[in-house]
Amino acid sequence: MSEEVKDAGRYVPIAIAWGYFGNGVLALIIIVGFLFALPSVPDALNDSTGFPFIYVLRQFLSTSGVNGLTAIILVPVIFSNILFNASTARQTYAFARDRGLPFADSISRVDPHRRIPVRAIALSCMISGLLSLINIGSQVAFNAIISLNVAALMYTYAVSISCVIYRKIACPETLPPRRWSLGTFGLTINILGLLYVLFALFWSFWPPSPSPSARGFNWSVVIFVGVFIVSLLMYAFQGRRHYVGPVVTVQRSD
Template sequence: MLTMTSATYTGLSDGGPAGLIWSFVWTWFGFSTVMLSLAEMASMAPTAGGQYHWVSEFSPPSVQKPLSYFIGWMSTLSWQAGTASGPFLVGTLIQSSVVVMYPDYSPTNWQGTLMVIAVTILVWTLNIWGSKFMPLFQNIMLVVHVFGFLAIIIVFWVLSPRATAEVTFTHFTNEGNWGSTGLALMVGQISAIYACICSDSAAHMAEEIKDAGKTVPRAMMGAYLMNGLLGMVFLVSYMFMVTDVRAALDDASGYPHLWVFSQAVSAGGVVALNAIPTILIFAGTLTFNLSTSRQTWAFARDKGLPFSSWIGHVDPKLQVPANAVTITCLITVILSLINIGSDVAFNAIISLNVVALMITYMFSIGAVLYRRIRHPELLPSCRWSLGKWGVPINIGGVLYSTHAFFWCFWPESTPVALDNFNWAVVMFVAVAILCLLDYVIRGRRHYKGPVVLVEGFKGQ
């Protein structure tokens, strides 16, 4: 929810306050069909593998193996990119606090990258040697989340100057120089999509949760509903305080929310308020890293990745997939290097996260839709079922995922040059080619697909 404070630059530039609000509304409703579909599949087949397992279990037998393999790679890519976005935000938010306190300081991209690497090392350390303390830490962060939300909302409502309701709900911007405001809105909706995605992280912890078939879908939908409702309250409050979009976008810190804070409190107050989303994003990064490493470990366990035996190893003493955590953190460091040569590195990372994730949603929901229409008698029984609404909700999930997949490849602004190019398309195609090569060379011989272990496979 509070992640939105630090991930609204593209939405403000391409859409403005009204664009961010309305894009969040349609994104939340559209993505709810995806979440409902995923929650049902998590109840049918609770597994750390998530989408690639569901594709293997529900798709037509003739394509189960190659499709599952491809979706496993795309799922790994999406979670790795999503994990990289957390340290990027934390590192650059810390750097932005320095800018606020010392206006003469001129931040550089390489310094921000060093901060990202430092945060990643801390995440790696805590997730390997401090995993047993994670439940306590997450409970503490829940309290911080609630009180942090209240603190920022109170500052917004009491101390900040505000725009009129007409401006907030009807003022659209096109700072990216797109051909029309409608096109700018489509490009800027990635801010809203980023706020909604990865609510399925609980699904990848299913093998470590008791009674997962019931608990996981409830946790997924409960978190999605709560964050959506509170997120809407927060976003509307935030957008009321953006009285000058251009000034917010041009703020020296690089983060529009710090400009909003500065209109209400002193420099010290800005840093104190900025500490709230920084701490919470760091906490979310720890959890995200846990889910990502489990998904990567699960796919390696099924021989879906090169060096699968090493990546899929679980440390017998620590009882964590330490090698998968290490690989995840190394990929975060590699992706952070984009920031050295590009001013839109964060947009590229979250675009990569979204497009790879959306293609896994398209195929996994499409697979269960195929099974639901062609062989409904072979759907596994579950305690969290969509019932008669399954077909329309699944169709909605496939359509929305396709919509988001298409728009998240677009650059932030025009004309397109090297410094504002959306490198997500290059990285996505490169990984897809690597996936194809690995399947031809190694995967088709070693990867069997989790469906061979699923009870009832003979029914197909």
């Protein structure tokens, strides 16, 4: 989506920083208030609704109040899911445009009338829907798939931050000019960020308790290794011959 932002090198990092700190402060306020209002942790965890915050609301509000506040919470969740799908579709389109996916020509096609990647959007929606259906047949299988989320994110963060650190130390002259910079603190923050994501990546593969059952086991390590192997095979047989990204400069065509 940064390709559609004017002067993205300056304003995208600013938006990320403000979004992070703004949401962090608001989340801290909500968590502190929630903890002060929580009468019993075991009762909240074992509530029949499956959502501890609904248990807390029920202790102090009427049914109408609980329904109203729950709706206020659910509406942003619904809209955020739309944003997540839009982001995923744009990433799918960009990766296909750079010929990093099978059937890249078809997936990266932009509708000439709507001026959006309709096929990439449809593919993202279809995959999300199919993954959601797994929960109907087996919650264990569904949790195993979604548990990959944290590990995959931490791995991609580690790779990207490592590349930046390497460039800053080994060959800083190869880095493009920066429109937004952390100055002398940049490298230190990069190193601290890398240590954090490596720590999170390591613990994301562990089960929540010793001697877990098949239902309580953390299957993300198995799925992560499987996806990693498939990705290596795709790169070996297709990507290294066809992948031409990432695109550095994009010019709009009217």
